[in-house]
Amino acid sequence: MSIREHIACLEELSALDQEIRLIEESLAQERTSLADLKKELERLESSIAADSASIAEMAKARGELSQEVRQLATQVERSREKLARSRNEREQNAATRELEELRRIQKDREEEVGKLQVLEAQAAKSKEDAEAARNELLGKLSSSEGETTVKIDEIDAQRTSKLEARKQLTKTLPRNVLSRYEIIKQRRGTAIALTHDGTCLACHMQVPPQLFQKILRNEALELCPSCQRILYYKPPPKPEEA
Numbered sequence: 001m002s003i004r005e006h007i008a009c010l011e012e013l014s015a016l017d018q019e020i021r022l023i024e025e026s027l028a029q030e031r032t033s034l035a036d037l038k039k040e041l042e043r044l045e046s047s048i049a050a051d052s053a054s055i056a057e058m059a060k061a062r063g064e065l066s067q068e069v070r071q072l073a074t075q076v077e078r079s080r081e082k083l084a085r086s087r088n089e090r091e092q093n094a095a096t097r098e099l100e101e102l103r104r105i106q107k108d109r110e111e112e113v114g115k116l117q118v119l120e121a122q123a124a125k126s127k128e129d130a131e132a133a134r135n136e137l138l139g140k141l142s143s144s145e146g147e148t149t150v151k152i153d154e155i156d157a158q159r160t161s162k163l164e165a166r167k168q169l170t171k172t173l174p175r176n177v178l179s180r181y182e183i184i185k186q187r188r189g190t191a192i193a194l195t196h197d198g199t200c201l202a203c204h205m206q207v208p209p210q211l212f213q214k215i216l217r218n219e220a221l222e223l224c225p226s227c228q229r230i231l232y233y234k235p236p237p238k239p240e241e242a
């Protein structure tokens with residue numbers, strides 16, 4: 001295999017690697033968007049469950065408080081009767097104090113009931129909002145999940161076929177050339193660089209004229225001294241091709 005053939009093969013390999021990179025990027029993107037939707041759905045479900053639990057808890061507490069308020073009303077009534085029946089100042093004072101104390105407790109409890117009602121309404125609103133968002137998301141998921149899964153499978157199949165093509169291609173390259181390519185690719189993203197006139201088109205540095213002459217002669221694979229990519233020559237495209 002001549003150096004020229006190595007280079008042609010590396011060019012093909014590099015183009016294939018670019019395609020594979022793009023395929024993998026879009027695959028990751030599709031998977032992330034689906035996973036994001038599902039994560040958001042989980043978040044909404046747990047927020048709805050938390051709101052339901054706290055609404056139930058508050059309703060229970062409010063029920064107990066309301067019952068206490070009713071009992072207090074009965075006690076207030078009795079205390080009033082006691083006051084009406086009081087026969088002297090001492091009894092009257094005692095009954096008044098009791099009545100005041102009962103009314104204070106009654107007022108406290110009623111305020112607590114009122115506060116709970118406000119909190120319950122807030123939780124109900126939050127639950128309602130989350131349910132609306134969840135339903136919208138479920139609709140979105142049911143229409144896009146199947147589609148996205150098909151898309152992911154398609155992209156995955158493309159990836160598999162490109163990887164197979166890559167495998168076949170790399171078999172034609174000598175092991176040392178391939179490993180050199182892989183090492184540079186890992187470090188730089190791309191492993192080969194083109195030059196038309198002695199300027200590396202990957203890093204835009206000018207190579208020494210002597211090295212450029214060597215590259216033109218195609219005697220060995222040469223590296224760009226600046227970016228360390230495999231540097232190869234091709235004549236610049238003619239204006240009508242460009």
Ligand SMILES: [Zn+2]
Nearest residue numbers: 200203224227
């Ligand atoms: Zn370079």
